[in-house]
Amino acid sequence: MALPVYATPLERLWHHAYRVICVAIFVFLIVPILVVIPLSFNAEPYFTFTPEMLSLDPAGYSLRWYDELLTLGMTTPEGVRDGAWWEQVWAEATWVKAAKNSIIIGFWATILATVLGTLAALGLSRPEMPYRRLIMAILISPMIVPIIIIATGLFFFYSNPCAPLALFGLDLQCGRLTSTYLGVIMAHATLGIPFVIITVTATLSGFDQSLIRASASLGASPRTTFFKVILPLILPGVVSGALFAFVTSFDEVVAVLFIAGPDQQTIPRQMWNGIREAISPAILAVATILVIISIALLTTVELLRRRSERLRGVSPG
Amino acid sequence: MPADPFVTAPPALLTTSDGRPLKAALAQAQGRARRRAFLLVAPLLAFVIFTFVLPIAQMLQRSVYHDGFSANAPAVRAWFAATVPGTPPDETAFAALAQDFRQMKADKTAGLAGTRVNYTLPESRSLFTATARKADDLAPPYRDAFLAISAKWASPAVWQAMRSAASPYTSDFYLIATDFERADDGTPRRVQENQRIYVYLFVKTFVLSGVITLLCLLLAFPVAHLLATLPMARANLLMILVLLPFWTSLLVRTSSWIVMLQGQGVVNDLLVATGVVDDQNRLEMMYNQLGTIIVMTHILLPFMILPLYSVMKVIPPSYARAARSLGATSWTTFRRIYLPQTLPGIGAGAILVFILAVGYYITPALVGGADGQLISNLIDFHMDKSNWSLAAALSAMLLAGVLVIYWLYDRLVGIDNLKFG
Structure with a gap:
């Protein structure tokens, strides 16, 4: 953004002030994240x-x-x-256990959210889809509804998952989902679904639907069409949706606080304990590792996004 | 008879090759396409209804339903049903109560029933448990027997509270959640000034969210503009600085802000070292409202920058140049030409940030201290205390607020336009 030659001295001054303001905002954005890295190597048990x-x-x-x-x-x-x-x-080791739990829960939640979410996004992007707007609004809402409300609802629901069947006249007792891996995985999949839907439908918006008809006219079954034509083209969107879903699960603490038992302690849950009780620089070591992981994920997503835009003929940006 | 040349035959119905009318065949094909599209969505829709919609609906039902008293005191319930509100309790009422108390003692449910009455009248729970302990000694005349246990049994307030608890469906929890109580005759009235906490906290949550949204807008606008106007390669590089916080764990960001803002933290150390602040008067930037505002602004800032950026990127610079060439000053150009074109981005970002801020839980809980707590933290507090129905009523009110904003977002921006990165 170059300054035009006709700029007045006041405008020149403002232009430089504006640059300084922008730098200050970038510092505000990034320094709090980077400051934990050197502090995690502190030899003393201090935060300074x-x-x-x-x-x-x-x-x-x-x-x-x-x-x-x-x-x-x-x-x-x-x-x-x-x-x-x-x-x-x-x-x-507590943290190793927590990491294992986070990865197990995150992996299955991601698989569940990505498979179901991609199928749904394919349906939602078809022009014939009935009640498209309403269904989209419902599927995105886990991202919008405050997490405390979702966690509270799941807390009651998981203590007797068959209770809603009473509406249909069935009175069943079918165990509990609280303190189970399945319960946490289902909750995290629900939270990750909006991200998969959003990224995959965005990718599909540039998808040429006539390719499906071309493939069918050449004799491919719907299954072959999906795996040979659709999936390779939308893969970047699916993968970045999956990464979003994984990060959502990997970072989630409130649902875990409400519905997980002592066996499902995850890294965020452990950090939550650490921050609330004795705050030791060990937290900063975890934070540093997580920052490095998020840099890796960010790079992956950015590369995927550019690849997807190249494939769709949009100039990278 | 020869055909009348002036009467044309009715047009033959268009049919497909197998003889079906074309219209019906089309409708059938379209129906099939609709069903196919729906079948793709159906598994996910069923999953989300099962793990999200039903649990929340079931939880919200608790906000109008509490059978702690009504299920455990059937005899008194029958007496209430037979009399009009305000009837003073007679000997039959006390006899019914005694019968219920004997049963409650046997079932150990007096605490449960007392808890329900306690919502409308404080200290009722202890009255119930104390009475249940002596339930076996209750003998006619029952009125005197009850009064011997506690003089409160003669109070009309206790009977009014029990009457309103006698029906499992109740609006009591919404009354409490809006700072109302029931007077002795059952009519709602506002609680005393010093006990009004819920409406205040709702207002505070919305005001703080508004402040955070405004701060995000102020900080996001210059950055988004810079990103939108810089050459692509440099903008992409700077974009990473925006996206990295977006991808970093919430707890990592919150703990790094604790490192930054605490009494012995980086910011205070820096201020002391540069002599801005005296060592004895370090700033208190954490465990208060200020901490909540600073940290939440940082966390939600990318949600404002990204929609603003995507709108600003497609604003043609020629409009601003045209305005300048027609004699507008740079300020006028900004105010009358550029700013109106960014309004869709401002709207999208502001609503998104506001909606996320209103329901925030983690950050206020960790850095908010006493006065930086939001409504979500209060819901958690009541869940902790097992005041489930009250937590459900507060959740319902918060959810209603959020859904209204969500609906507004869908109308103004469209959910389809939500994007990340």
């Missing part, structure tokens, strides 16, 4: 930069908080770090 850290003295830095991520919750954290020790880490 110690004088040693500021003078770049190596003694001021350490990996002790990353080490704590492995040892917290172990019965015998001391000892030789051999195969047996690492096995113990894998089986007992």
